[in-house]
Amino acid sequence: MNRLEPAQTLPQAQPSKRGPWRLLWLAAGLTALGLLLGVLGLYLSAWSCPDLSSASLSDYYWDTPALWYLNLLPGVILIWLFYFLTGRCWLAYLASALLLLGLAAANYYKIQLRGDPLLASDLALISEAGDMAGKYTLELTDPIRTVLLWAAAWLLLALLLLPRRRTIRRDLRLFGLFSAIAVAATAFGGLYCNEDLYEQTQAGEDLVNPWIDAEAYLSHGAVYAFLHTVQDLVPHPPERYDPQAAQAILESYAEADIPEEQEVNVVGIMLEAFCDLTDFPALADHEAVQAVYEPWHQLEEESVSGNLLTNIFAGGTVDTEWGFLTGYSQHQDFTKATDSYVWYFARQGYQTRGGHPGFGWFYDRENVNRYLGFLEYWFTDNHYGELVDPVEAQWNSDYILTGEIVKDLQAQLEESRRPVFSFSVSYQNHGPYEEDHTSLEVYLDPEADGLPEESCNVFNNYLHGINLTIDAVTAMVDELEAMDEPVVLVLFGDHKPWGGNGNSAYAGIGADFDLSTLEGFYEYYSTPYLIWANSSAKEALDRDFQGEGGDFSPCFLMNELFEQCGWTGPAFLQYAEEIRSLTPLVHSQGLYLTPDGELTDDLPQEVADRLLEYQWVEYYREHKVVPTDGT
Structure with a gap:
């Protein structure tokens, strides 16, 4: 009876020297794409109101660090969230672009056509908005054309230069997904709902008229201003609300009937x-x-x-x-x-x-x-x-x-x-x-x-x-x-x-x-x-x-x-x-x-x-x- 030969062991895979650099390239590329979306959103914000100087508004954005941080951060968070969700760099970029640039473009056209900015509450009227938009002429203006060209160019670069296959294990992507959600929730509650911060970043009257909704809104950048309005979807009482006092005031008046002869x-x-x-x-x-x-x-x-x-x-x-x-x-x-x-x-x-x-x-x-x-x-x-x-x-x-x-x-x-x-x-x-x-x-x-x-x-x-x-x-x-x-x-x-x-x-x-x-x-x-x-x-x-x-x-x-x-x-x-x-x-x-x-x-x-x-x-x-x- 022949004895079995010892099992042949396969050679162990050696860690790729390119692995860490590949991950660093992926991280840098995704982050850069997210930042780009924020920059394009600010660019379109500056051009949204014909009564404002786009150059002056752009200067104000970049001279106010809190504003470019608050407008660029959502793009970075979104692109990482979508990457962890899909594992595809180009798809994460495309999904983020559709959301953020779509938001900026919707605000651009709403101000151009009606003079008022895009609010989170408008999302409840999306079907009505689509019906109304069909009755207006949505011109392909130079700012819109510029944003579309840059967005398309970077999508092409994402396809050519960033990995197309999933390069991170599913368990790590799941961990990353929950981490991105946690960061987004923390940023929303701590930054985008902060009234003091919103007031501090409001431009002065030398740049915008604070009594015009669209101008005050745009002085914060469309992405930041829109996210600030999300909190309004949840009913919140007025300042120092006292329900007992309100009830007492209302009940101090008696409802009067309309006389029959009147x-x-x-x-x-x-x-x-x-x-x-x-x-x-x-x-x-x-x-x-x-x-x-x-x-x-x-x-x-x-x-x-x-x-x-x-x-x-x-x-x-x-x-x-x-x-x-x-x-x-x-x-x-x-x-x-x-x-x-x-x-x-x-x-x-x-x-x-x-x-x-x-x-x-x-x-x-x-x-x-x-x-x-x-x-x-x-x-x-x-x-x-x-x-x-x-x-x-x-x-x-x-x-x-x-x-x-x-x-x-x-x-x-x-x-x-x-x-x-x-x-x-x-x-x-x-x-x-x-x-x-x-x-x-x-x-x-x-x-x-x-x-x-x-x-x-x-x-x-x-x-x-x-x-x-x-x-x-x-x-x-x-x-x-x-x-x-x-x-x-x-x-x-x-x-x-x-x-x-x-x-x-x-x-x-x-x-x-x-x-x-x-x-x-x-x-x-x-x-x-x-x-x-x-x-x-x-x-x-x-x-x-x-x-x-x-x-x-x-x-x-x-x-x-x-x-x-x-x-x-x-x-x-x-x-x-x-x-x-x-x-x-x-x-x-x-x-x-x-x-x-x-x-x-x-x-x-x-x-x-x-x-x-x-x-x-x-x-x-x-x-x-x-x-x-x-x-």
Whole structure:
């Protein structure tokens, strides 16, 4: 029997002398790519606002070490996180680039088109944003082209120079992944949510206007500023919030019923992008523009009228809408039944109804309106789709909307003796408006009026729709006047219209939008409102509904309505009226109006303390009060 030969041992693999250098090259390459993404993000941030000097903003970034650190760090963390997740250098770079440069580009276009920056809360509206973006022209500008070329070049280098295969064991990658997540969480909580650090890195007024959201945001760099807004996704109470004190303040007022003999019907309509262009000096005396607004001005003479001082410009319509319906000067997302003035009308026995010739999913209105107390609401999905195509509704739907409002009001009053609170939102006149040609009527002519051709085209196309809107509104007023039932009508604009990329059309008519001045603030943020009543309502309430209503934030519009009707109203409205007497403007920019009509960001300490308590009560009412319809 043959003996087995001893087993032959294979030669042991010798550690590669290239191994450590390969890992060092990988680490240096990935880190450099992450830093590059941060640099490209800062570059695009500096070019995002046409009113700012990109060179000066870039200098400020690089002269402020904390800023370049805070804007470059996310790219490094992300690329390592994706590398540990995928094991592929090029894929880690590509995924990080799509996220960070996509964020910077989205902010760039949002500021260019609408004048406001990208916030973390905008991610909840991603489908709406995609729908709206398709209606604007996203120009492939030089800054965007530069970023794309550099990003593509470095992707190619990552493919050529960095390892394509997995070079780190799975267990080590798993450890690295959890480490990267831990570093990201620590950085977010310790750096990006740090309010003191955010204030310290705010550029001075010699570089940006701190009262303009986009400029203040960009002074931090888009990536840092965006990450700073993530914390706003989680409801957080105002400074030194005292729920017991808030509850005591609110409960010190007793809700007052509407007297039965004063139960008039209320119809509210928020008009899309509605503003009065004759408020701009360049168009104030223009005959053709005056002719468009003449019926509106006549209606103002027959009403209580003034200006809403909104928080928004060219977009974000629900901020004004929900301010009117709830009375909140600021609020978080509505995800459950939330106390509002709509619920008050329901408790008073009113039928709460409304409509919008757009999709119910837009701004999640189909759910939010229910949370705010509407019994029934019509959208494209459940009513208006049979009457007008949703695309056509953007250009010509106000005749249909106003007609349906009157028909529904009459039908409800015939079927039930209960009064109606109706609130609708128009869609006609939504921007953008054609810049390169005038589609129909010519109101402004470049040669005759000495205005830029782009400004004339934008405002000609806007005025065409506004002319139809005013005609539809005045026709509705005639129908309401003919009714025997008492009706009070509230009309207001949600924000100024879009006016070209970088507000170029406004610049063409001489608007400088200097928010440090009262004139500039009004040019940017004011929209008209009016409160009109038919003869039956005037008789029932024994009021004439004429005169100046004053200028104030949208959250105080319901206060003015109740004052004109002679109603005391719910507890919160009574309390809010005291705040309105201190400052009729409570603006998201931290701006206020003194009783003398001066714009300020510095209030007397006593008034500032009252406003802080007001924020407590708002937060308490929104989060702790459970609304009922009175049944």
